[in-house]
Amino acid sequence: MRQPKDYITLILKGMGMGAADVVPGVSGGTIAFITGIYEELINSIKSITPRNLLLPFRKGGLRQFADAINLRFLVCVVLGIGISFLSLAKLMKYLLTNHPVLIWAFFFGLILASAWYVAKTVPRWGWSSALCCTLGAAIGYLITVSAPAQTPETLWFICLSGAIAIIAMILPGISGSFILLLLGKYHFMMNAIADLQLSVIAVFAIGAVIGLIAFSHALSWLLKHHKGLTVATLTGFMLGSLNKVWPWKITMPTIIETKLMEVESNVLPGTYELQTQLPAQTALAIALMLIGVGCIVLIERLASKKTA
Numbered sequence: 001m002r003q004p005k006d007y008i009t010l011i012l013k014g015m016g017m018g019a020a021d022v023v024p025g026v027s028g029g030t031i032a033f034i035t036g037i038y039e040e041l042i043n044s045i046k047s048i049t050p051r052n053l054l055l056p057f058r059k060g061g062l063r064q065f066a067d068a069i070n071l072r073f074l075v076c077v078v079l080g081i082g083i084s085f086l087s088l089a090k091l092m093k094y095l096l097t098n099h100p101v102l103i104w105a106f107f108f109g110l111i112l113a114s115a116w117y118v119a120k121t122v123p124r125w126g127w128s129s130a131l132c133c134t135l136g137a138a139i140g141y142l143i144t145v146s147a148p149a150q151t152p153e154t155l156w157f158i159c160l161s162g163a164i165a166i167i168a169m170i171l172p173g174i175s176g177s178f179i180l181l182l183l184g185k186y187h188f189m190m191n192a193i194a195d196l197q198l199s200v201i202a203v204f205a206i207g208a209v210i211g212l213i214a215f216s217h218a219l220s221w222l223l224k225h226h227k228g229l230t231v232a233t234l235t236g237f238m239l240g241s242l243n244k245v246w247p248w249k250i251t252m253p254t255i256i257e258t259k260l261m262e263v264e265s266n267v268l269p270g271t272y273e274l275q276t277q278l279p280a281q282t283a284l285a286i287a288l289m290l291i292g293v294g295c296i297v298l299i300e301r302l303a304s305k306k307t308a
Contacts, residue, residue, distance in 0.1 A: 002072070007072065007076050010037070010073060010076035010077055010080070011076045011077075011079055011080040011083070012080060013031070013032070013035040013037055013077065013080060014076060014077035014078065014079060014080020014081045014083075014084075015080040015081070015083050015084045016031045016035060016080070016084075017029075017031045017032055017077070017080065017081050017084075018080060018081035018082065018083065018084025018085050018088075019031075019084040019088060021081070021084075021085075021176040021177055022084060022085060022088045022089065022092055022177055022190075023092075023107065023110065023177060027114070027176075028081070028176060030299060031299075034299065034302050037073075037077070040070070040073060041073075041077065042216065042220060043070075044069060044070040044073055044074050045074075045212055045213070045216040046216050046217060046220060047068055047069045047070065048069050048213050052065060052068045052069055053065075055068060085193055086193060089190050089193035089194040090194040092190050092194075093187075093190050093191055093194045096187060096190070100247075100249075101247045101248060101272075101278075101280065101281050101285050102247075102281060102284060102285055102288055104245050104246070104247040104249075105247040105284075105285035105286070105288045105289045105292075106288040106289065106291065106292045107245045107292065108242065108245050108246065108247060108289055108292065109288065109289035109290060109291065109292025109293045109294075109295075109296075110292040110293075110295060110296055111178060111238055111241075111242060111245060111292075112242060112289075112292075112293065113292065113293040113295075113296035113297060114238060114296050115235055115238040115239050115242075117296060117300045118231060118234060118235050118238065119133075119231075119232070119235040121231055122227075122228050122231050122232050122235070123227065123228045124228060125232070128228075128229060129228050129229055129232035130232070132229045132232040132233040132236065133232040133233065133235050133236035133239075134236060135233065135236065136232070136233040136234065136235065136236025136237040136238075136239075136240065137236035137237065137239045137240035138236075138240060139236075139237060139240065140182075140236065140237040140238065140239065140240025140241035140243075141240035141241065141243055142240075145243065151183060151184035151185060153188060155199075155200075155203045157185075158185070158189075158200060158203045158204050158207065159203050159204070159206060159207035159210075160207060161180060161183050161185045161189075161204065161207065162203070162204040162205065162206070162207030162208040162210075162211065163207040163208065163210050163211030163214070163215075164179055164183065164211060165177075165179040165180050165183070165185075165208070165211075166207075166208035166209075166211045166212045167179070167211055167212070167215050167219065178238075178241070181241075181244050181245065182241055182244060189204060192204075243266065246266040247285050248266065248267050248268065248269050248271070248272035248280060249264045249265065249266055249267065249272070250264070250265055250267055250271070250272060250275045250276060251264050251265075252265060269282045269285075
């Protein structure tokens with residue numbers, strides 16, 4: 001039986017998950033694992049079934065519904081995640097606008113180190129896992145080079161983005177914000193949260209709920225029956241997608257399907273300075289990459305102590 005202080009602790013753990021998922025590179029699932037709520041979170045999500053959702057409509061069913069889906073636990077965790085999203089969105093908006101090279105360098109280090117640690121969780125590397133990793137890397141890279149700089153801002157795509165990104169919340173090592181980066185909706189959603197665009201936030205949240213319920217069972221099955229191949233594919237996906245968070249980028253006008261759009265291209269620091277007339281800040285950017293790597297090393301060591 002949980003006491004009031006236990007629910008406050010759950011909110012704080014949810015805030016840790018939310019803070020992680022605001023940053024492209026750290027997984028909210030990893031934080032859930034470190035803080036000891038990962039298994040309960042997965043089981044609670046899996047318990048949201050059509051049968052349990054009908055319980056509130058029966059006489060005296062509200063209490064049974066709350067117990068069946070572990071409602072108090074979920075409310076506390078989701079509340080903590082929401083608090084972090086609302087409080088950190090403005091900071092991320094400022095950093096991405098005023099210090100893009102430095103913040104992307106930090107993200108690059110986070111994702112690079114995360115890929116390494118995720119790869120270490122593959123039970124046994126063989127030709128099949130290596131093939132899945134290679135395919136994942138190819139898909140991740142192709143997404144970053146083939147997708148236009150801007151994806152639709154229509155409500156259906158925002159809902160779809162929420163559904164896809166939320167899957168990362170229950171996968172240690174994969175960040176929901178990282179998925180939003182690939183979908184071209186990270187900046188858009190950070191701005192929406194920072195500016196309290198309630199309609200956009202609501203549609204995204206609806207998509208997130210749908211995605212979480214729909215895919216939690218599939219992901220649980222894959223990790224249970226084909227963990228090695230699934231994790232190897234995710235590792236490759238992260239490595240291939242590093243192209244998306246390379247710190248030094250220039251934008252060039254390009255015609256895509258008769259429309260003039262700004263497309264990002266990766267360049268070396270020297271080229272970045274010449275093309276943008278802005279300092280490349282190479283030394284500081286590399287230092288922040290290393291700090292990003294260090295953050296993941298620290299998180300993983302804490303996780304190792306938790307399981308020891």
